[in-house]
Amino acid sequence: MADITMARLQELTVILYAVGLVFYFIDYLNKDKVAHRSAFWIVMAVYVLQSAYIVLTIIETKRFPVLSLVEGIYFYVWLLIALSIILHLFYKVGHAVFFLNVLAFTFMTIHTFAYDQQHQSPIGEALISELLFIHITFAILSYAAFAMSFVFAILYLLVYKILKKKKWSKQFNRLPSLHQAIIGMKVSIYTGIPILLVSLILGVRWAWIALDDWTIFDMKILGSFFLIAVYGMVLYFNRSGRLTSNDFAWANIIAFLFVIVNFFLGSKLSQFHFWM
Known part of the structure; x- marks a missing residue:
């Protein structure tokens, strides 16, 4: 049941992120304030969902999820989105935010396709x-x-x-x-x-x-x-x-x-x- 919940959370996050990128792209082309604001709040929702996923993983595994390639990619995406939010709020460099989110979405897609192949590191919990x-x-x-x-x-x-x-x-x-x-x-x-x-x-x-x-x-x-x-x-x-x-x-x-x-x-x- 927990695995199904995690998978559904992943799918929802990817769909939301894709919608957010569409709004960012509209804003990029037309300098649309409504699209720009919508994109930001959607990305914020994605960030909250990602954070929830990380917290649930910590609760389930009793460790921070960075000990596999798939987990590392997810944490990397989480960092890139956090950077994009900081740039949006404090530095007002809209195009940097757009390209950073494109990069993050690319890695999120890689993570999603690799999710089912995720496995525990063979070095063992003792190490x-x-x-x-x-x-x-x-x-x-x-x-x-x-x-x-x-x-x-x-x-x-x-x-x-x-x-x-x-x-x-x-x-x-x-x-x-x-x-x-x-x-x-x-x-x-x-x-x-x-x-x-x-x-x-x-x-x-x-x-x-x-x-x-x-x-x-x-x-x-x-x-x-x-x-x-x-x-x-x-x-x-x-x-x-x-x-x-x-x-x-x-x-x-x-x-x-x-x-x-x-x-x-x-x-x-x-x-x-x-x-x-």
């Missing part, structure tokens, strides 16, 4: 610890930060194209300035790198304590260090003047593709990262 929980949570937080840099990079290129062609539209006033988009990219990367580094340190420490058979050359670990190196180089080349603002935006987009690859493919190739 689940607070250290592991913090490691996984910090990793997902860093992915959310990198998603923000990706969204601001898209917005920068969009504004740059509009300014270059000098074709204004009613949506233009709701776009961030080029400077705001650059700042958004930089702040997101400055936030994501240290959080991912802390996650790696905690993860390696947990593996050292809890696992008998593991290697630092695991694909997931190498992929995470590679992500830190990639984003670090993007920042360095931008600060040294080797990456112009336009190239900096493209570098952020390419770097986020590596985040996606590491999130999914890295887990498949890893020897012990069964959960994310």
Whole structure:
């Protein structure tokens, strides 16, 4: 009965979110205040339903649901929607909110299709610890930060194209300035790198304590260090003047593709990262 309730809750959330995105798209095209307000409140309802699902899962499993790939994706979506709500309420960057929700909905769809395949991590309950929980949570937080840099990079290129062609539209006033988009990219990367580094340190420490058979050359670990190196180089080349603002935006987009690859493919190739 509980599984059926959870499944129905999932379906309702996806349907509501799809409706919310339709309203956001209408607002994106026509600058419609009613559609904009409706989209926001629908997304708020989605966020409440997601939070309820997480709470019900905690009650049922007696742990925070981030210990499998499917759970990790869901928590990632929850974070992206939370970021979109914060941006809507405090920063008034409507297009960033729209693109962030498109990204979140994509991951929610992936989660929904994978829901029936969800299973308990084979490492066993005995090895689940607070250290592991913090490691996984910090990793997902860093992915959310990198998603923000990706969204601001898209917005920068969009504004740059509009300014270059000098074709204004009613949506233009709701776009961030080029400077705001650059700042958004930089702040997101400055936030994501240290959080991912802390996650790696905690993860390696947990593996050292809890696992008998593991290697630092695991694909997931190498992929995470590679992500830190990639984003670090993007920042360095931008600060040294080797990456112009336009190239900096493209570098952020390419770097986020590596985040996606590491999130999914890295887990498949890893020897012990069964959960994310």
